[in-house]
Amino acid sequence: MDRLVFLxxxxxxxxxxxxxxxxxxxxxxxxxxxxxFAQAAxxxxxxxxxxxxxxxxxxxxxxxxxxxLAGAALSAAVERGLxxxxxxxxxxxxxxxxIGLVMVLQSALGIAFGPxxxxxxxxxxxxxxxxxxxxxxxxxxxxVLVVALAVVGLLAWLFNGTSLGLxxxxxxxxxxxxxxxxxxxxxMVTLGWALSGAVAALAALLLVPTELGLNxxxxxxxxxxxxTVAVLGGLDSPTGALVGGVAVGVLVSLVxxxxxxxxxxxxxLALLTLVLLVxxxxxxxxxxxxxx
Amino acid sequence: xxxxxxxxxxxxxxxxxPVLDDLRLEVAPGEVVALLGANGxxxxxxxxxxxxxxPPRAGRVLLDGADLTALSVEDRARRGLAQVPEGRSVVxxxxxxxxxxxxxxxxxxGRAARRAAVARTxxxxxxxxxxxxxxxxxxxxxxxQMLALGRALLARPRVxxxxxxxxxxxxxxxxxxxxxxxxxxxxxxxxxxxxxxxxTSALSIADRGVVLSLGAVVADAPAxxxxxxxxxxxxxxxx
Ligand SMILES: Nc1ncnc2c1ncn2[C@@H]1O[C@H](COP(=O)(O)OP(=O)(O)OP(=O)(O)O)[C@@H](O)[C@H]1O
Ligand SMILES: [Mg+2]
Numbered sequence: 001m002d003r004l005v006f007l008x009x010x011x012x013x014x015x016x017x018x019x020x021x022x023x024x025x026x027x028x029x030x031x032x033x034x035x036x037f038a039q040a041a042x043x044x045x046x047x048x049x050x051x052x053x054x055x056x057x058x059x060x061x062x063x064x065x066x067x068x069l070a071g072a073a074l075s076a077a078v079e080r081g082l083x084x085x086x087x088x089x090x091x092x093x094x095x096x097x098x099i100g101l102v103m104v105l106q107s108a109l110g111i112a113f114g115p116x117x118x119x120x121x122x123x124x125x126x127x128x129x130x131x132x133x134x135x136x137x138x139x140x141x142x143x144v145l146v147v148a149l150a151v152v153g154l155l156a157w158l159f160n161g162t163s164l165g166l167x168x169x170x171x172x173x174x175x176x177x178x179x180x181x182x183x184x185x186x187x188m189v190t191l192g193w194a195l196s197g198a199v200a201a202l203a204a205l206l207l208v209p210t211e212l213g214l215n216x217x218x219x220x221x222x223x224x225x226x227x228t229v230a231v232l233g234g235l236d237s238p239t240g241a242l243v244g245g246v247a248v249g250v251l252v253s254l255v256x257x258x259x260x261x262x263x264x265x266x267x268x269l270a271l272l273t274l275v276l277l278v279x280x281x282x283x284x285x286x287x288x289x290x291x292x
Numbered sequence: 293x294x295x296x297x298x299x300x301x302x303x304x305x306x307x308x309x310p311v312l313d314d315l316r317l318e319v320a321p322g323e324v325v326a327l328l329g330a331n332g333x334x335x336x337x338x339x340x341x342x343x344x345x346x347p348p349r350a351g352r353v354l355l356d357g358a359d360l361t362a363l364s365v366e367d368r369a370r371r372g373l374a375q376v377p378e379g380r381s382v383v384x385x386x387x388x389x390x391x392x393x394x395x396x397x398x399x400x401x402g403r404a405a406r407r408a409a410v411a412r413t414x415x416x417x418x419x420x421x422x423x424x425x426x427x428x429x430x431x432x433x434x435x436x437q438m439l440a441l442g443r444a445l446l447a448r449p450r451v452x453x454x455x456x457x458x459x460x461x462x463x464x465x466x467x468x469x470x471x472x473x474x475x476x477x478x479x480x481x482x483x484x485x486x487x488x489x490x491x492t493s494a495l496s497i498a499d500r501g502v503v504l505s506l507g508a509v510v511a512d513a514p515a516x517x518x519x520x521x522x523x524x525x526x527x528x529x530x531x
Contacts, residue, residue, distance in 0.1 A: 163397055163406075166386075170394050173385040180343060180377065182369040182398045182447065 002134045007257040008250060010128075013141035013248020016148035017207050021219075021226035022233065022241035023155065024200035028075075029235040030172040031192025032083065034091055037098040039200045040223035041105035042078065044216060046071035046201035048109060051120060060123040067201040075197025089226050103272055109216035117213030126210065144206050151199065152242060158195075159238075168192055224265075225252070228272050234281060247271075294357040296321040296483035297342070297373075297451045302351030304334075304341045304424045310349065311421060312507045319451070319485055321356075324477050326494035326515060327487040329504035335487035336378055338504070339453045342485075343375040344368050372450030376457065384429035388420055388439055390460045391428060393442030413442040416472065434465040441469060445476060451483045458490040465492060470497045491523055495519045 021039070028036040049070035054063030078101065086093045124139040137145070159165035170178045171188035179185050200208075204219040211218065229248050233240020248268060255267040295318035302315040311334045319325050326502035327335050342353050344365040352361045353368075360368050369375075383391055392413055396406045398521050417438045423431065431439065437439040444452060454473075458466040462491035474497040476482050495501055501518040503511035511524055518524060 128471050135306050163393070166390055166394055167397070170383050170386060170390075174381075174383045176345060176404070177377065177383055178380050179365040179370055180345070180375050180381075181443070183394070184366050 003257065004254075006128065006135050007253045009137045009140060011250035011253030012246060013137060013144050013249075014210070014253060015246035016145055017203050017245075018222065018225045018229055018249050019242045019245020020148050020151060020206070021200055021205035021222050022229035022245050024196040024203065025151065025226055025230045026233075026235060026238055026241045027155075027192055027196035029230070031168065031189050031196070032079070032094070033172075033252070034083070034094045034098070035227070035230075035235070036196070037197065037223075038078065038105065038134065039226075040204070040219040041102045041109075041216075042074045042134060042197055043071060043200040044206035044214075044219045045074060045105055045109060046197070047204050047208055047214055048113065050201075050205055051118060054120075060121075064202075064205060067205045068198045071197040071199075072194040073078040073197075075200075076190050076194040078197075083193075084186075084189075098193025099275060106216045113216065115215060117215045117218075119213040120209045122209035140209065147202070147206065151202065152238075153196075155199070156238070164191075176228035225249075225268065228268055231272065232275050293320060295319055295354070296356055297485060298352075298357075299338070299352040300341060300352045300354065302338070302341055302353070303349045303352075304337050304346060305349055310507060312341065312348075315351070315507065315509065316359040317502060317509065319480065319483055321483055323500065324474065324484040324486065324498045326374070326491075326498035326501045327485055327504065328491055328494065328501055328518075331489075333504040334507045335504055336455055337507075339375060339485070339487055340377075341453050342453055343373060345375075345377075369447070371385055372448075373453070374444040374447055374449035374451070376440045376444045377452040378455040378456065379459065380427040382431065382436045382443075384427065384493060387425050387427055388431070389424040391439055392420075392446060395446035399447045409446055413446055416445075417442045433460050434462065437461060437469060438466070441472065445482075448480075449482065451485065454486045456487055456489060458488060458493055466493050470494075471499060491525075492519070 025036060025039060026033045028034060028039070044142045046067045050063035050067035053066035054060055082097055082101065083094055086097050088094065122140045124142045124143050126138045128135040128138045130136070159169060168177070168188050168191065171183055171185040172192065175185045204222060207222055208214050208218055225248050226245070229244035230242055232248075233244035248271070251267055251271060255264045297319040299315060299317050302312055303310050304312040315338065322464070327338065329335055337346060338394055341348045352359055354360065355368070355371055356373070357364055360371065360373065363371070383394070386394070389410065392410045393406055396409045400406045400409045411460065414424070418441060419435055423435060428436070428439070441457065443456075457469055461469070470493050473484060473486070477484055486494055486498065495515045495518060498515040501511070501515050502509055502511060503518075503524070511518065513521070
């Protein structure tokens with residue numbers, strides 16, 4: 001019982017990081033109708049920037065700011081420099097370019113920093129707090145939880161409560177009509193990419209201290225889980241990303257805890273297959289909206 | 293007087309022969325012009341080239357004498373050139389209220405001003421007021437067309453380009469839309485270029501009719517004259 005509670009709690013913290021990353025995929029999808037396979041590579045590059053800044057200043061928070069900025073700048077550059085020049089009639093060319101970018105970025109990071117994992121120190125204690133004899137979340141898990149929930153709330157407010165968010169949503173849904181209403185659609189697309197890059201970098205940065213450390217592939221598994229979540233929840237559903245992220249996080253935590261780490265990828269795959277069999281559009285997909 | 297809208301030497305083509313060939317058209321301030329012609333005559337192409345959605349091969353587009361040709365679609369819109377495109381131009385993923393706010397964004401700075409402007413639109417189109425929280429895809433065809441028109445008017449445009457607003461609508465709804473257009477033009481001096489298949493409705497509110505055929509202007513006359521000329525009606529308008 002104690003073990004179950006502990007696994008559920010850590011699964012929740014881990015799941016929120018997956019949810020954040022999935023949310024970043026949803027944001028790009030909504031801005032550009034593209035699954036950004038390069039998201040993990042750019043996020044990892046941004047975490048390297050954070051690592052350098054933290055190393056130079058000794059401050060985790062300066063590193064966090066650097067990750068957000070680098071993630072946003074890198075993603076905006078990818079959109080302006082690459083994606084804007086790719087034919088957009090079908091999604092395939094964009095995805096192929098993104099996969100190519102993964103290879104280039106990961107090789108470059110590998111050449112620059114080598115294969116070893118660089119340990120990143122968390123700003124809070126990582127040992128679980130014991131409440132009434134039951135080990136629960138660590139202070140760092142709590143920090144992750146608070147940050148993730150705050151970011152989710154902030155994004156919900158930005159998209160649904162501000163005129164910038166209205167323009168972002170309109171540009172994605174109906175670019176031509178939006179332009180006729182004076183919305184600067186190309187700028188909104190770049191902004192969507194930048195926002196998505198910052199959120200992905202944040203998710204990767206939150207994850208790395210709980211893992212082996214930082215190397216070029218640190219965010220790969222995070223991407224696989226988040227991609228599963230985005231497909232589960234429906235690529236255009238922020239709610240789906242949130243619920244799905246927590247579900248996958250808890251599932252991975254439980255399976256790893258009870259059956260071993262080797263079984264976790266199988267469990268994720270089984271969940272993905274099951275959902276796609278029952279609801280091919282994703283659990284939270286709003287089919288009539290998509291086809292209208 | 294400087295025309296509110298002028299296209300000059302406009303040539304537009306997709307792949308082969310040009311769809312519009314060296315076209316010239318002027319619309320005076322406050323004038324309502326019906327743009328008529330058979331299917332495929334080039335009405336939509338002309339409106340899209342004017343708003344910038346379809347890049348022309350040659351020619352210029354002028355708004356109050358200022359050359360807009362080099363401007364993007366969004367900059368032309370901000371200068372006062374509004375277009376309600378063909379068919380369902382409502383953003384279906386947004387609510388009625390959000391669609392209207394989108395139309396009011398850059399012309400009514402500030403939240404309060406926007407809300408007031410949107411409220412006036414609800415007064416003008418009462419059926420919309422009852423559906424403010426409905427999503428675009430939940431609206432009927434008539435409600436969508438009202439929303440598209442109301443949204444375009446919110447930006448207080450100088451020139452409004454409308455592409456077949458009557459498409460698929462009941463006669464009563466068409467009459468209502470045309471009425472709003474006529475009144476707005478008279479009261480605010482709005483200039484309207486109205487592409488229509490529904491010749492009778494369009495000519496009933498227009499000052500002038502322009503008939504396109506194979507990408508060229510083949511008739512340009514006062515609306516009453518055009519409606520009463522049996523040869524013209526027969527040759528180009530099919531009734
Ligand atoms: N995107 C396009 N690509 C190629 N040809 C096009 C395209 N759009 C229009 N055309 C062609 O250009 C010509 C004029 O079309 P346009 O849509 O401007 O006519 P229209 O007068 O609006 O007709 P309708 O009354 O049917 O709406 C037609 O022959 C049409 O086939
Ligand atoms: Mg047409």
